[in-house]
Amino acid sequence: MxxxxxxxxxxxxxxTPSLRPKAVARTGLYALLAANAAVVAGLFAAAGFDDNALILLGRLTGLYGALIMAFQLVLVARLPWLDRRIGMDRLTSWHRWTGFGLLWTLLAHAVFITYGYAQAENLPVVTQFAELATTVDGVLRAIVALLLIMMVGAVSVRAARRRLAYETWHFIHLYTYLAVVLAFGHQLAAGRTFAGSPFARAYWWTLWGLALGSVVLGRFLLPLWRNLRHRFRVTAVVPESDSVVSVYITGRHLDRLPARAGQFFLWRFLAKDRWWQANPFSLSAAPDGRSLRLTAKALGPGSAGLRHIQPGTRVFAEGPYGAFTTMHQxxxxxxxxxxxxxxxxxxxxxxxxxxxxxxxxxxxxxxxxxxxxxxxxxxxxxxxxxxxxxxxxxxxxxxxxxxxxxxxxxxxxxxxxxxxxxxxxxxxxxxxxxxxxxxxxxxxxxxxxxxxxxx
CATH class of the missing domain: 3.40.50.80 (Nucleotide-binding domain of ferredoxin-NADP reductase (FNR) module)
Structure with a gap:
């Protein structure tokens, strides 16, 4: 030693800050979820209880499945305010576990609804399922959405996740957004709360609009705006050892980039053979308003190829991300x-x-x-x-x-x-x-x- x-x-x-940023953000998320859960319960009650118990349970699990799905979108929207206070690692963990909760909630919705209507119509379950899928507007879209979510859930299990390259897993995961659109279409077509009152329709449109809007903002618009503003470019590639390399990056107006020591970016080097790869690397020096530096060890093809990047290469950077900063000291x-x-x-x-x-x-x-x-x-x-x-x-x-x-x-x-x-x-x-x-x-x-x- x-x-x-x-x-x-x-x-x-x-x-010492009087309020912990992490606690404030976590409490805010919990309060937001609880308030929406209460609104959903009120909308469910307002729609009436004239169906049998299984159909009522199916409706309730469907409504809460929609709420959980919207909440999941917020967790992975990479909104700077949340990310700096909670951290992408913790938000990702919450997203993963609520994802499994969403899967079971939607499965329960499908089972309760099918068995409930089969009981009400005195039909075999399989016959009732086929009838719902072929005669009720929006049900077929819901079935496709559920199958997509089941596929994503299967590849997100740790044993399966370890066997897939990140790019493959990420591509499969993108089908979640298609499932969201299909599920919302089903809710529009068959959701009883949409037809129940103008307030219910306004609530669900607002909820889905804010959830999808947060993804568009955090995942697409903000990174695009920052890269157009800063125009990142590699200025030097410096080997630190046989297996470690540092990459220096500069750009315009870096003094306005809200990056802090301890954070990381998703770096996409726009070279012919690398533009499609996005790799997470932390800053290895505190931002000084003039340049950024990342340092990586050759642990895989992405990091091993850094030493071959040429100075002048344009860079598309997403971030900064992470709560590993002095904000929480x-x-x-x-x-x-x-x-x-x-x-x-x-x-x-x-x-x-x-x-x-x-x-x-x-x-x-x-x-x-x-x-x-x-x-x-x-x-x-x-x-x-x-x-x-x-x-x-x-x-x-x-x-x-x-x-x-x-x-x-x-x-x-x-x-x-x-x-x-x-x-x-x-x-x-x-x-x-x-x-x-x-x-x-x-x-x-x-x-x-x-x-x-x-x-």
Whole structure:
């Protein structure tokens, strides 16, 4: 283990915000969902209860399925206000789990409606299903939408997701938008609440308009506007080692780009053989208003090909994304824990972080320590402490596992009074989080970045 330490210069304490941005955004989302759930319940009641119990359950699950589908669109719209406060990794996780909830809700809707009408008409279930599909306007569209959602759900199961290239999974996931359009068409044609009152029609049109509008804004219009405004272009490609390369990017009016240290972009390099690939890479230096830098290790075809990009190549960048920033710092001092490619946002954060900082950099061997020279220089310049923790995954210190609770407490005795920012491979991140829980570090002082994307 290597430790570099410099005397800490006096730094003004970071004011603790009275309201946590993450808590505000999360509470706002929950309140919005609860308010809409209450409105849907009111619309359901206003439509009357003259059907049998199964049909009523089918109607109710259909209405809540529509609400969940609209909520899902908001979660993956990549709206800057939400993303900066909650983070794409957490929003993606919520999107995934509500997706499975949506699938079961829509399946329940189909089953209850079919069995309910079969009971009312005294017909076999299969006959009733065929009759609904062929005679009721909008039902066939709903069946196609459900089949598309089932297909997307199947490829989103972890076992299937790992076997697919991201581009393939993303292409299949785009069928969700077709399912949304078909489901809304079914609701227009057969939805009882649409025919119930002008208020119901206005509500559903507004809900779907805002949900789809948020996707168009966050996923298409905002990235297009930013790229037209900034005109990103590669200025230099610098090998950092045999397997690591840094790409420097400049553009117009970068001082107006709302990027912060710790965030990442989806980079699309507009070269002949790469324009169709979008890869997520974090900024490896704090934005200075003049240029951006990303640093990547050759872990796959996308990152390995970066060293062959020519200066002058145009870049289409989506972002910035991520909540791994000083916006969420709660205490005057901090601990930054990095491993693997997680060192890139940590290196940028070290430039931007206020107060006294301790950096724990976990690698298998000293030669794997990407950007270590820069980290050491930054640590010395700002009076931070830098610990390089080396060894195999099961390496032990005199206090136990390198990233276990005892060693964390030995390296940072006042860790309970600091914010802790963790970014690295999932096993490393999980080990650190376990250690922090054992040390009773307050949850609102723990910030972990997990790289994950949704369609």
């Amino acid at each position: 290597t430790t570099l330490e410099a005397p800490a210069p006096p730094t003004p304490p970071t004011p 709660r205490t005057p001092n901090a601990v930054l824990v990095a491993g693997g490619v997680g060192v890139t946002p940590v290196r940028a954060l070290l430039e931007d972080m206020a107060g006294h900082v301790v950096v724990l950099y976990r690698v298998r061997a000293h030669g794997d320590a990407v950007l270590f020279g820069e980290l050491a220089q930054l640590a010395h310049a700002r009076g931070a402490v830098l610990h390089l923790l080396t060894g195999p995954n099961d390496a032990q210190s005199e206090h136990g596992p390198l990233l276990g609770a005892a060693n964390l407490a030995a390296l940072v005795p006042d860790i309970r009074s600091r914010d802790v920012f963790v970014c690295g491979p999932p096993p490393m991140t999980d080990a650190v989080l376990r250690g922090l829980r054992e040390l009773d570090v307050p949850r609102d002082q723990i910030h972990a970045e997990r790289f994950s994307l949704a369609s």
